[in-house]
């Protein structure tokens with residue numbers, strides 16, 4: 470049987486080697502988030518959380534940034550360093566938080582809030598589109614959200630788009646009046662508080678580390694709540710031999726590299742039969758797609774210049790406030 474479909478060019482047998490060569494030829498740097506597959510983390514030039522990667526992207530002096538993460542992260546790199554070409558392995562790698570806060574609906578929400586609070590400050594999580602960032606006064610990540618909210622102690626604040634992170638920040642910063650957009654992360658919202666309570670009975674000496682995007686019933690049972698990077702650091706320095714972890718399981722790779730003897734247990738999800746603790750968007754990226762995006766320099770992430778300019782200021786403000 471014959472087919473009219475165009476033949477797919479064969480991929481090189483040694484993808485790691487081919488990617489290393491392409492990086493040289495394209496004058497490219499590979500940035501990877503902690504939630505990427507182990508093999509992508511291992512060959513990246515920089516691995517980090519959203520804040521680290523934004524800082525690194527701003528300073529990149531290579532021609533091309535190959536961003537292995539999700540779309541809003543690549544957009545952030547483009548906003549901060551517009552003369553670089555930003556390519557991604559898979560353009561469909563989005564984010565439920567960013568998708569759950571469309572710019573037009575958010576603009577309408579802010580208009581209503583401003584009628585009641587003319588001196589409103591809009592603090593948006595980095596997990597938002599460039600268009601939502603452009604509507605914001607300052608961006609935050611889970612690493613610096615409490616610090617940034619505290620900075621505006623005397624002003625009414627809208628916090629978007631994660632309801633659980635917002636509730637945690639409100640508590641930590643003692644700002645119960647925070648006006649919170651009701652979004653959530655499909656990975657973190659599914660960690661199961663009841664299953665965690667059972668795990669704590671079975672492992673009484675374990676330390677529980679959770680990301681603030683988890684529901685309050687999970688956070689209340691956690692010994693440590695922090696960003697991805699802070700969870701990794703705490704897991705490494707903790708005296709506990711068993712760690713129960715409530716975040717995407719990509720972090721396990723970095724923890725195991727440093728403390729291979731510790732026992733790592735993931736908090737079970739609501740549906741224990743699925744791998745819901747793996748971000749389906751992050752996991753769209755593969756080594757094969759990274760090779761192809763470096764070879765073809767696409768798909769490319771672009772941001773309209775007027776949006777980029779408006780989104781740049783709140784991002785720069787975040788970097789200033791968290792330096």
Ligand code: SF4
Nearest residue numbers: 539564565654656748
């Ligand atoms: S883990 Fe959640 S917040 Fe992070 S990219 Fe995936 S869907 Fe978005």
